[in-house]
Amino acid sequence: MSGSPAVSRQEFDAIFAAVRTWGSWSPADRGAWNRVTPEHVRRATALVRSGTAVPLGLPWDTRAGPDNDRPALHHMTDLGDVEPAEPATYKDFIAADFHGKAVSHLDALAHVAYRGRLYDGRTAREAVGASGARFGSVAALGPLVTKGVLLDLPAVLGVGWLEPGHPVHARDVAAAERALGVTVDDGCAVLLRSGRFRRRRELGPWDVGAASAGLHVDAVPLLAERAIALLGGDGDSDLRPSPVEGVHSPVHALAVAAMGVPLLDNLDLEALSAACAGAGRYEFMIVVSPLNVPGGTGSPVNPVAIL
Template sequence: MPAHPEHFRTEDDRRIRLIDDYPVYRELLARNDAPPGSSWGVFGDDDQLGTLNFLVLADLADAARTVRAGRAYSLNLRSDAITSSLAPTREPFVHNIFQRTPFHRDEWLDRFYLQYATQIDGLRHIGHPDYGFYNGADGTDFQPGTERLGIHHFTALPIAGRAVVADIDGYLQSIGGHLDHDAGQPVELETLCATLEHQGSTIKPGDIVLVRFGWLGHYRDDSSADWRKNLVVKQFHTGMRQDRDLLEWLWDHRVAMVAADNFAFECWPAGPDSPFFAEADRSGVADDPHAGIMHRELIALLGMPIGELWDLDRLAADCAADGRYECLVTVSPLPVVGGVGSPANAIALR
């Protein structure tokens, strides 16, 4: 498959592989020619897109037919929405405006961390301590302006397709439950599946899955200022429990990418029962705050991009109003050559 598969496709003219041509996740786990549980080489040895290749399993014209109500939603937070930073290594940018004449303005940004708020994690973002980066890429080559696994490949694709909103918060509230965001509650795969069943939602090959935990609503409306400040120190966030069954579910459904309204899609930090602790973690050689996280397997092994801090509240409310949880989504990362991640610039059309 070429680095940029034909994305403007129709039902009658698809240059794609059949869904059954791809191995199932259990076959990936049994690999001895690549890291177990990896998709390395499945999309080609020089692949730059990972599971975004699955977008070609869907008909873009069919995805466009999900736009019925004629409403559009930005899924991006304002630049001042997250304070203080949720990651200790990221700082708010400094916005500078200057003028050449009284009737002219220009600007620049200092200290611009591309993964500060609403973002998409690219394939350079996380490597696996035991196996390295996606498709065996050499991380020492990840320099500004270099090609391998740069975020600019996502922009050139481009990313557009059918998305399904899994409103976990809405489902739990409908049955008298809730998520404990103050404690950083892990969410089970069974809860995600129950949410989709409750909504009557079906995941199709090539879909983008948008998971709403209600975390952003809690951050903005219900939490104390002290709780928000302590997030950086304590680093605890509601999200999906680290679970190999979840990886199997995502891969075998041929999900193109996932995004959520929380910090990392998965709960943070990884639970002590996570199956994703690397050998370096178990031996105590590495003192890594990423120990046990699912990012390593999602991004580095499967090649699945992750969207974080997506603002899904208004979109989910609109979905609940008419009982239809599908939409057309476009994602336009900044075309930074060699970029690690980017603001998502995501829009949902219904």
């Protein structure tokens, strides 16, 4: 699994064209979530056996650091002394510039443009403005309930984590399927565990924007062929440094802008890894319910895996 061959811009554009699904669905701004039918939901419910529910969202992070350059906000607005009548109330305010490396969030289709185009070929400058997105907003997605697959690469390799900069190639995805006894198939959500947060707990934080384990672009055609609905991980799915010249987040471009596949970034997959190992299976039902933000390019989110 070592090595990260460079990919030229011309080669990348050929991959983009090969995995593109523009014109495939209506409504287009739900993208690959259109793949998930009631039958997919029923299939997912059949994976619930123990009833163990595992939340995947990180704690709300208000502390600045090398992996959190835009801390979230949390402060109290009522300490029980605003209204004199009973009962007393306590209120607070939260906010976040969530598209970063510290907040668990979902990227909607309005979040990523490549060569000036959002998913389905929409012109980004026309579709997204100061008031938000008129196409591809998170409000168009709604909730998702489907089969989830955990590709637990450290478990496959017998290591605590993948080192930053470690590429995950198509052959590694296929090997993980065989080792874990899972199948990535149509309408499913694929979660890639690199062990980022175990490494962080044991060795401390680092600049994950500069170096992180993630998918090499050669893995994306395999995921496109399997017709997935959602991609996520404990990083942001992208390998960093990027193997593609002039494209800092190539997996974002391929998944969101070409394939119409929303992304889940910065999930804490450590408890899910332990639960899957204990259950002896790496497939489960996953529930993702982003905030209903009209015009939003994404949303903080706390997905739940149910075994």
